[in-house]
Amino acid sequence: MAEVPEVETIVRDLRSAVVGRSICGAEVLQPEAVRFPAPAEFAEILTKRQVLAADRRAKYILLPLSGDLLLAIHFMLWGTLTLTPRTAPRPDETLIVWHLDRDEELRLLDTLGYARAAVGEPADLAERLDLNALGPEALDPDFSVAVLARQLAKRRSAIKTVLLNQRVLAGLGNRDADESLWMAGIDPQRTAASLTDDELARLHDAICAVLEEGIELRGTQRDLFGVQGRAKHRRNIFERTRQPCPRCQTPIQHLKLGGRNTHYCPTCQH
DNA sequence: CGCTACCTGGGT
DNA sequence: ACCCAGGTAGCG
Numbered sequence: 001m002a003e004v005p006e007v008e009t010i011v012r013d014l015r016s017a018v019v020g021r022s023i024c025g026a027e028v029l030q031p032e033a034v035r036f037p038a039p040a041e042f043a044e045i046l047t048k049r050q051v052l053a054a055d056r057r058a059k060y061i062l063l064p065l066s067g068d069l070l071l072a073i074h075f076m077l078w079g080t081l082t083l084t085p086r087t088a089p090r091p092d093e094t095l096i097v098w099h100l101d102r103d104e105e106l107r108l109l110d111t112l113g114y115a116r117a118a119v120g121e122p123a124d125l126a127e128r129l130d131l132n133a134l135g136p137e138a139l140d141p142d143f144s145v146a147v148l149a150r151q152l153a154k155r156r157s158a159i160k161t162v163l164l165n166q167r168v169l170a171g172l173g174n175r176d177a178d179e180s181l182w183m184a185g186i187d188p189q190r191t192a193a194s195l196t197d198d199e200l201a202r203l204h205d206a207i208c209a210v211l212e213e214g215i216e217l218r219g220t221q222r223d224l225f226g227v228q229g230r231a232k233h234r235r236n237i238f239e240r241t242r243q244p245c246p247r248c249q250t251p252i253q254h255l256k257l258g259g260r261n262t263h264y265c266p267t268c269q270h
Numbered sequence: 271c272g273c274t275a276c277c278t279g280g281g282t
Numbered sequence: 283a284c285c286c287a288g289g290t291a292g293c294g
Binding site for chain 1: 286288290
């Protein structure tokens with residue numbers, strides 16, 4: 001599933017294999033997958049455009065196009081992109097297809113069908129997707145302990161829940177939030193505002209380490225070309241309920257926080 | 271701020 | 283035959 005390491009892996013692949021190329025046209029197979037404009041207009045706008053860059057903001061993929069347009073793609077839980085020859089069989093879960101030059105297709109796939117795309121002028125698209133409300137990027141070089149401390153101050157919800165709010169900090173998903181809190185030795189149920197300076201420093205370092213390792217291993221999913229990422233089995237606690245904590249051997253515990261599955265070590269995390 | 275709906279496939 | 287899923291919008 002798609003957290004930041006998975007999205008970032010695809011963005012880097014887009015940079016190497018799609019940026020600079022032309023979109024000849026688009027085909028919308030699932031109308032619900034287009035947030036805006038209407039599917040027919042979406043396809044119309046996406047004819048004869050050049051892809052100028054590939055960026056990421058939180059879990060959005062942003063593709064600036066010629067003609068002062070921005071294409072945004074969000075994977076939600078299970079979405080992904082593939083780049084394949086036009087003749088390759090199209091999976092049932094194909095939501096949108098972009099026809100590229102050299103007889104290749106960029107395809108948005110999602111068995112759950114939640115993934116979404118939108119296109120518009122950059123300012124309008126940012127407004128409608130509320131991109132300006134997103135918090136600082138955890139992977140930005142400017143992300144510091146001070147930034148983390150400022151963003152968590154006065155937040156009285158559970159730290160785990162706060163870390164998942166992309167308006168507070170852009171970059172953590174459910175797995176990476178659990179893994180970061182385990183690495184920092186912080187109980188996910190603690191209120192965000194209660195963290196000490198020392199805990200904030202540990203959490204900052206843990207967040208950076210977890211995201212960097214996930215990206216280094218190219219995520220847990222297949223990349224743009226179908227190559228499996230190597231992070232799949234690199235989990236310390238996520239979905240390892242009742243298995244021994246890698247640090248102290250205490251069985252990992254599981255609970256729901258804000259409706260989300262949460263995994264932690266009751267001995268290491270306070 | 272917390273809860274639910276969204277939807278299909280795979281796990282129990 | 284049930285659940286349940288790594289995300290988010292939209293609701294109260």
